[in-house]
Amino acid sequence: MKVLTSALLAGALALTAVAAKAETLVIAGRDGGYGKALSLAVDAYKEKNPDLEIERLELTGGGLFEKVTIAMREKSAAYDVIMLDDPWAVEFMAKGWLADLDALGGGVDEDFVAPARAVSRYPVGTGPYYAVPFVGNVELFAYRKDLFEKFGLGAPESWTDVVKAAKVISEKEDGVSGVVYRGQKANPIVTGFLPILWAHGARIVDADGNASLDSEAALEAMNLWLELKSYAPKGVETYNATEVRDALMQGTTAMTIELWPAWAPSLDDPSASKVPGKIEIMAAPGQVQGPAPMLGSWLVAVPADSENKDRARDFIDFLTSPEMQKKLALEVGTPPTRASVYKDADVVAKYRWYPNQVAALMNAQPRPRITQWSKVETILGDYLQLALIGQMAPKDALAEANGKIARALSH
């Protein structure tokens, strides 16, 4: 009898434990400002769903790419929601690693800005939605209004104007470099170069998917980009986001060819910046073509192997709702992806550059929609830096990069 009672008790306890096991949502996302934004959204979502457990991984860009890529290749159900940089999404969608969000219901409405919506679909711009834009990042350009006025310079309308202004200011203003940018290998150096390359009408990969860096236009873009180094601070080859932001906030540079919306709020903060209100933010200028700001959207998606897809979809809808986008913009400075939020009076009152930012976002160009982008970006980054430090002639660097990119595209 005792044995039977014990067995029944054990069985009842086991059943209770199974029943009590809370539903869990696992989110793999970025660290830093985006991590703070996700954390705010998670807290708000948990308030609405008190029985739900949410586990959140905060990772660097590289760490996130490695972890989620490996999980997708292993067909792991480890994550229910993942954050993706838009160029990674092509591979994830093409290889069937993401759940079709149209099939999960909810749709992706037209309030999301068009370029960010296009990269959330596969085939790009036409197929079903496999992701939803979460961060409306676009690469911007910034210059010191006061210094431009002091030396009678107008807002740069072309990259040639940028070089001229950099020369004037670095020669005439003590302790101020003409321009600053990220010179570190891989993604940072490529990101700064792309708007210049595109504005010259050059492309890394042409419309037929072939490597196309061995062009005159690419060489002109490279030469102009290298000319900027003469007016940049010493050591710009190792600069990343921190150094660029420091130079801007310390007032030791007149321009940056690359400014991300998340960096912008601190520029106007008198407790952090020595030049509050003096930095003008706009879309990068054009050259032979009009401005070509780079799209840098972060998307959120549901892995195809997630065992909690409906809940994940519901969280994504909550995260990207107009109310949450506004809250995240106001509280953490997360750039919205919804056009309506950019028009919101509270948001515009807080961030004076938002009209320019949304204009840049509407015209933003995505990086090539190829599955091999991370490989191509690394190859280009290697050769850009070899040219930047003078170990390779610009023409040779482009030719070798083009050859390696062609091989990468063949797999």
Added chain:
Amino acid sequence: MKSGRLVPLLFLAPALFLFGLLTIYPLVRVFLLSFFYTEYGFSGASFVGLENYAALLGDSFFRIATWNTIFFTVTATASEVGLGLLLALLVSKRFPGRFIVIPTLVAPFVLSTMVVTAIWRAWFHYDFGFLNNVLRAGGLPPVAWLFDPDIAIFSLVLVDVWQTVPLTFLILLAGLQSIQPEIYEAARMDGAGPRQILLRITIPLLIPHILLASLLRSIDSFKIFDKVYALTGGGPGQATETLSMYVYRLGFQFFDVGMASAAAVIMIVIAGALAALYAVRIMKGESHAG
């Protein structure tokens, strides 16, 4: 099998199983993968024979990474063992404050590499770094520690030396303390001076310890990754790209697992040859001693 042989095998079985699972199996798998084009494992892999090896040998970046790794290994190991020996000789004698000096010398070794690189990244800063401030204060021009392609690898060696000299110092100090004082007394009675004692007694008797320190440091230096990743990312250009960084990029950024495996096989061969060289020397020493 005789029971006399079976019992030791039974005791060794768990260790052999783990060795097979965690060392032999991955090695065999990496070797096999090096003959395939694959983005991950064997599923969907296509056999390419020696193509990955040919592509590696034809890649100038691979050749640069190999050279940088060998250069770093030799320079760092020689500096660490040399400096460790010098410090051990200085500290082996009793002197006031010795109990403070030894822990101070060992301190950098207890720091994690990420902390060490964060400290040195700040010290290396061209405009505000401690090192350039010292140079400027002494009327000397600042140095582009991390962005001059000719200097960056030496900066990495400097950081490695700072962090790991305590290890070689401790090994060699232990070696020095194991030498019987009677040998020195006899040498002095025979009229040997300090220089002769150092070169004819101390150094020869320390050879096994020097070899051990060199083996440990050269194997560790050969697989240098974290300091490069955190301080230079392999740059400027390819100036500090090492084989570990090269394999990491192929494997985890490009997911070109076949090529990464081929590069790893070449790394294993070089590291194995290096280890074998030391092992033979050490075993020779032991058999002479025995």
